[in-house]
Amino acid sequence: MSTVGKAISLLELFSIDTPELGLTDIARRSGYDKATTRRLLVSLADHGFIEQDPVARLYRLGPGLTRLARIREARFPFLQTSLPYIRELAVSTAETVHLSEASNGSLLTVYVEHPARANRVNVNLGELLPLHSTASGIAFLAHARELVRRSALAQPLAAFTAHTVTDPALLQAQVEAASGRGYSVSDQGYEDGVASVAAAILGADGHAIGTLAVAAPLVRTDSATSAERGEAVAAAAREITEKLTGERYETVRHRSST
Amino acid sequence: MSTVGKAISLLELFSIDTPELGLTDIARRSGYDKATTRRLLVSLADHGFIEQDPVARLYRLGPGLTRLARIREARFPFLQTSLPYIRELAVSTAETVHLSEASNGSLLTVYVEHPARANRVNVNLGELLPLHSTASGIAFLAHARELVRRSALAQPLAAFTAHTVTDPALLQAQVEAASGRGYSVSDQGYEDGVASVAAAILGADGHAIGTLAVAAPLVRTDSATSAERGEAVAAAAREITEKLTGERYETVRHRSST
DNA sequence: AATGATGGTTCAAATAATGAGCCAAAAAAA
DNA sequence: TTTTTTTGGCTCATTATTTGAACCATCATT
Numbered sequence: 366m367s368t369v370g371k372a373i374s375l376l377e378l379f380s381i382d383t384p385e386l387g388l389t390d391i392a393r394r395s396g397y398d399k400a401t402t403r404r405l406l407v408s409l410a411d412h413g414f415i416e417q418d419p420v421a422r423l424y425r426l427g428p429g430l431t432r433l434a435r436i437r438e439a440r441f442p443f444l445q446t447s448l449p450y451i452r453e454l455a456v457s458t459a460e461t462v463h464l465s466e467a468s469n470g471s472l473l474t475v476y477v478e479h480p481a482r483a484n485r486v487n488v489n490l491g492e493l494l495p496l497h498s499t500a501s502g503i504a505f506l507a508h509a510r511e512l513v514r515r516s517a518l519a520q521p522l523a524a525f526t527a528h529t530v531t532d533p534a535l536l537q538a539q540v541e542a543a544s545g546r547g548y549s550v551s552d553q554g555y556e557d558g559v560a561s562v563a564a565a566i567l568g569a570d571g572h573a574i575g576t577l578a579v580a581a582p583l584v585r586t587d588s589a590t591s592a593e594r595g596e597a598v599a600a601a602a603r604e605i606t607e608k609l610t611g612e613r614y615e616t617v618r619h620r621s622s623t
Numbered sequence: 624m625s626t627v628g629k630a631i632s633l634l635e636l637f638s639i640d641t642p643e644l645g646l647t648d649i650a651r652r653s654g655y656d657k658a659t660t661r662r663l664l665v666s667l668a669d670h671g672f673i674e675q676d677p678v679a680r681l682y683r684l685g686p687g688l689t690r691l692a693r694i695r696e697a698r699f700p701f702l703q704t705s706l707p708y709i710r711e712l713a714v715s716t717a718e719t720v721h722l723s724e725a726s727n728g729s730l731l732t733v734y735v736e737h738p739a740r741a742n743r744v745n746v747n748l749g750e751l752l753p754l755h756s757t758a759s760g761i762a763f764l765a766h767a768r769e770l771v772r773r774s775a776l777a778q779p780l781a782a783f784t785a786h787t788v789t790d791p792a793l794l795q796a797q798v799e800a801a802s803g804r805g806y807s808v809s810d811q812g813y814e815d816g817v818a819s820v821a822a823a824i825l826g827a828d829g830h831a832i833g834t835l836a837v838a839a840p841l842v843r844t845d846s847a848t849s850a851e852r853g854e855a856v857a858a859a860a861r862e863i864t865e866k867l868t869g870e871r872y873e874t875v876r877h878r879s880s881t
Numbered sequence: 882a883a884t885g886a887t888g889g890t891t892c893a894a895a896t897a898a899t900g901a902g903c904c905a906a907a908a909a910a911a
Numbered sequence: 912t913t914t915t916t917t918t919g920g921c922t923c924a925t926t927a928t929t930t931g932a933a934c935c936a937t938c939a940t941t
Contacts, residue, residue: 368928368929369627369667370670371898377670377691379691379695384694384697389919397900398900399918400922404898404899405627408627408628409631411628416726419768426692428701429631429726430695431696431701431733432731433635433684433749434688435748436637436638436684437683439748440639440684441642444689467686468685475686475689475693490693490697491690510677626897626928646887647887657888657931658891658931658932659930661890662929662930680887885940886938886940887936887938889937890933890934891931891932891935892930892933893931895928895931896928897928898927900924900925900926901922901925902922903920904920906917906919906920907916907918908918909914
């Protein structure tokens with residue numbers, strides 16, 4: 366792997382649950398030598414991507430990331446635009462709502478809102494979602510670039526639960542259904558006992574740039590509530606798309622075929 | 624420079640004004656070879672730090688940054704906590720308000736709010752502020768770790784304008800004045816015609832982790848307005864500190880001496 | 882058709898990264 | 912207290928990665 370890749374992989378060891386780590390810990394988790402790890406950390410710290418607690422000597426993600434993220438958001442206000450809709454959905458459905466962004470062939474969870482109830486679906490910020498077994502993934506494929514969709518369907522489809530769709534033809538059907546309906550549905554495709562719906566948010570060229578999803582425990586889901594959530598998610602995704610592109614949803618959507 | 628440093632320096636070429644760049648452009652601005660530049664970009668893109676517009680082939684900052692920034696913010700909600708206070712200050716002062724964060728011995732501008740008027744002070748997101756010649760820098764030094772303050776005072780003090788304080792003893796006096804008053808004042812120390820006030824935001828250990836500043840054109844500033852802005856900025860910084868640490872400001876503040 | 886951009890690629894030479902082993906200091910254990 | 916273990920940090924000969932001149936393909940302009 367490139368040195369740059371190694372350095373970045375160190376950053377990816379940090380998460381909501383482990384926001385601070387010691388040198389030895391980082392070295393062990395990354396698999397790199399302690400000296401190498403430290404050198405990489407120092408390089409990252411030089412640019413504010415990592416900072417070290419001066420007293421505990423633990424490392425954590427640095428402010429340089431916040432700065433660059435804001436520059437990106439200024440050009441591409443994906444999260445900012447979506448936030449109010451996520452909040453509204455979280456209130457109206459009282460279930461977990463999460464926003465994902467396409468990032469080199471995967472879906473990256475950029476934001477999550479959990480309901481204040483004991484039995485809920487937990488989605489971790491920063492989690493990578495498989496394209497074939499989540500509502501988000503299917504919604505994304507329904508509006509992905511032809512090439513992306515093909516390669517996703519051609520790959521071996523890992524079974525996460527007994528309900529995961531592993532037959533490419535079935536998956537294709539689900540993707541088409543999502544395309545027609547405006548939202549996708551996943552019944553325990555990724556985790557047992559979880560039912561999700563999702564809709565794609567489109568970029569100016571008509572292809573999906575991310576997805577908005579509602580995930581609920583199966584016990585609170587039947588076909589009526591699922592459809593209700595689906596419609597709500599689809600409506601929100603449509604509005605976000607319009608805000609981002611400044612054009613009517615149908616106009617944007619039909620651009621993907623040209 | 625380390626390869627990692629080179630890669631990150633590519634990211635730093637992007638700004639609010641130039642959010643998208645072509646390969647040749649990036650190579651020219653960074654000074655690296657085109658092949659090298661591309662290899663670095665690909666490494667960065669592999670981790671979502673850079674993404675390439677599939678049609679225009681321009682590069683821009685990627686969603687991976689947003690994700691990591693959110694992980695940091697979850698642990699360290701500096702920006703999020705400060706935002707409402709910045710907004711309020713922007714309204715009440717009708718001048719430029721900016722928030723900076725300490726990042727390896729420098730102050731990094733993380734957020735800026737500009738007033739909607741023609742004659743205003745422009746501060747760029749992502750800008751690095753010198754410690755000795757800006758209100759932010761002085762406020763920071765007033766609450767910095769002893770070692771940091773010493774080394775800042777020991778360094779040669781560059782003169783940005785005719786008004787920049789370059790005498791260490793005078794600077795020391797300004798820092799002490801800021802410490803006593805609760806906010807710092809800079810009269811054209813960094814740019815001609817600009818008067819600023821700033822206050823430090825403290826971390827749990829009582830040392831400054833960032834600063835909040837109001838910058839205004841000299842023509843709209845006299846000692847009364849300056850004091851008014853100073854008090855406002857100091858009050859906001861105090862409240863942000865309390866929100867972040869969950870303790871009374873005085874308690875936090877006195878911890879820095881132990 | 883020629884020109885001058887652009888993005889992207891190759892491979893021997895040059896350079897930077899690597900990691901075993903060392904040190905000092907701080908915790909943890911005796 | 913003293914001893915042991917663990918931690919962060921550092922060095923330098925070996926090794927693997929990075930580098931960049933030269934190259935190609937494509938597109939827009941002349």
